Amino acid sequence: MMRLWTRSLAAQFIGFMLLALALSQGIGFLVSWDERGQALKAAAKSDFMSRAASLAQLLETMPPELRDDILRGISTAYTRYWVSGDDPGDAAAWRQTAWSKLVTPLPSLAFPGKKPSAPREEPLHDPGPMAASAAPTASWWDLPAGVWPLPRPARMLYLDDANGLGLSAQLDGGSWLNIAYAKQMGGAMWTSQTAVTLAITAIVLSVIGVFVARGITKPMRRLAVAAEALGRGEAVTPLPEAGPDDIRNTAEAFNRMQERLQRFVEDRTRMLAAIGHDLRTPLTSLRLRAEFVADAEEREKMLATIAEVQKMTEATLAFARAEATVETTRAVDLSALVESLCDDLAELGQDVTFVEGPRIGYRCRADALRRVVRNLVENAVRYGERARVSLARTAEGIDIVVEDDGPGIPDAAREQVFAPFYRLEDSRNAETGGVGLGLSIARTIARHHGGDIILRNLPHGLRATISLPLLG
Incomplete structure (x- = not known):
């Protein structure tokens, strides 16, 4: 009660x-x-x-x-x-x-x-x-x-x-x-008729209260569902702007907020795409100029730097294109999605093991979530020799766990690795890979689903957990 x-x-x-x-x-x-x-x-x-x-x-x-x-x-x-x-x-x-x-x-x-x-x-x-x-x-x-x-x-x-x-x-x-x-007058204050009258009045008021409360809570539940979907990056249909002034004003404010957020994201994505596109021309010009440098050693250094900048530009463009693509949220078999990804990577010769578990259904943007899991698994194989992948239900939601046998990440750098273009040079393997956008994009996608990525060092290795919330 x-x-x-x-x-x-x-x-x-x-x-x-x-x-x-x-x-x-x-x-x-x-x-x-x-x-x-x-x-x-x-x-x-x-x-x-x-x-x-x-x-x-x-x-x-x-x-x-x-x-x-x-x-x-x-x-x-x-x-x-x-x-x-x-x-x-x-x-x-x-x-x-x-x-x-x-x-x-x-x-x-x-x-x-x-x-x-x-x-x-x-x-x-x-x-x-x-x-x-x-x-x-x-x-x-x-x-x-x-x-x-x-x-x-x-x-x-x-x-x-x-x-x-x-x-x-x-x-x-x-x-x-x-x-x-000699007769007692007035009678008892509490009689059966009084009790029946009060009970009928209470029932009538309760029925009226149920209808009134439903009229208040239904728009609130609709707003909560829409806010949760918007927080996961889904396209949300504008709420109906009807009812009493308080409820209508709240729906109008939410619709305005959603429109502004979408416009902000579109403007940011468009700006990133424009910057990445505009950088191609000067980079190409620099490459051509570097070819005419007489000193071979200096020329190779310049070309390597230009290639690195170009690689970062291409990654930025890819990120902007992915952000601009609106994927529909749908119900998928999350266990089958992760297992098929692990099988694909294993067929490519990577040491990836999927631990069988219960079948778990989930509403998500499947391609984006697959990209997150792939990034973590490839990092585990590249820096930790092998990857062990499993799924588990928790009290708060669903965890996708990727473990490896690598050296782990220093505690001071555990959050820095999610910063764009940040690369860890001396904590794992001497060989570097990527431009430092992989984990940043992965965490952005996970948070668009209402979850997060958590890194934790093991006695021998690293555990990366994609934590997804339960959906109401």
């Missing part, structure tokens, strides 16, 4: 949306819960007094001997009614009487022709905590005329400091109607 959170923008987006939902719902519950409870208490109190007034009017129309049966019949699990002949008087004593009646189970009603059953047990609200928390100093207060609709006096008190109410109203005969009410 942690890996998904750190790597997926969609997971982070959905997670933050759900967190915002939970926080907003929690704050909403906290803000509205007290208001809801107060509203429920006010409504319950109003309904309580309305029912009490209606019951008082009903009892005044009924014979006194039926009053007790009526009051027992309309009693509920959280309401008790009784009639007393005296003024309710002391509030604490009346409150104690009310709690004792609330905890007494209601008897079953007897119907004609049916045997009375045992008293019915009802799920009464436990009044113990309420009675314990009742304010002992709370006393009666008289209900004003605007609140109590009947002309006879009525009094009210709280049974506890939460939801319990008590009312005593005088009837027309001088007796008093007493009502005790």
Whole structure:
């Protein structure tokens, strides 16, 4: 889960949306819960007094001997009614009487022709905590005329400091109607309906978050793929410049950058080709002039220097032509490509051995990569007597390894050998070869593929590794 959170923008987006939902719902519950409870208490109190007034009017129309049966019949699990002949008087004593009646189970009603059953047990609200928390100093207060609709006096008190109410109203005969009410109002804050509502909201937000995150990440993935391909020197189709301003501006900037880079490379390649081409004429003129030098030894030195410069010029032209040629990237069997190269060089009499390994497929510019491997293998044979070539998969990508049995390269010159026209004269073999562009071109091609060439000395020889990245 942690890996998904750190790597997926969609997971982070959905997670933050759900967190915002939970926080907003929690704050909403906290803000509205007290208001809801107060509203429920006010409504319950109003309904309580309305029912009490209606019951008082009903009892005044009924014979006194039926009053007790009526009051027992309309009693509920959280309401008790009784009639007393005296003024309710002391509030604490009346409150104690009310709690004792609330905890007494209601008897079953007897119907004609049916045997009375045992008293019915009802799920009464436990009044113990309420009675314990009742304010002992709370006393009666008289209900004003605007609140109590009947002309006879009525009094009210709280049974506890939460939801319990008590009312005593005088009837027309001088007796008093007493009502005790104790019911938990407001209910639980977290209910099944709340959970279902919150779950549905979370699912809807998650679905919306997935679509929104995909709309953001799809152009980003497309940009990442295009940037990786451009870094490997591939021809990249311009990105579509559509969508919101931020995404469109990013695509436009990438397309402009790609166009400028391509123009820069083309200008540089064209300049190198022009320089190399223009040097041919003065070199030819110098060669002709050198032929007329009378001193044979001096003439040979001049001709050797001119030949060296001409060789460097031809190598520069070849490099420029190779840079100007755009090769299509395609999927190849990398193992077969390297093995066939080793077989070709072995048939030419060079001591080259290919170590069999797993078959590895790879997307690359095959001709350019073949040129890199050929350069390293020929160098290994020329300076290290023989070449052993192998392929291996690593955690980071694919390694093409070329080993030889030569003297190696001094640590101080390990990076210098990749500089253009740099030649190592005294570290390997006395015979020099090439003009010093081979390794430079090889590393340029490897880096265009997103990789690199790494040189490392062995106890007896040198290991050159072409490290290629895994492609997404």
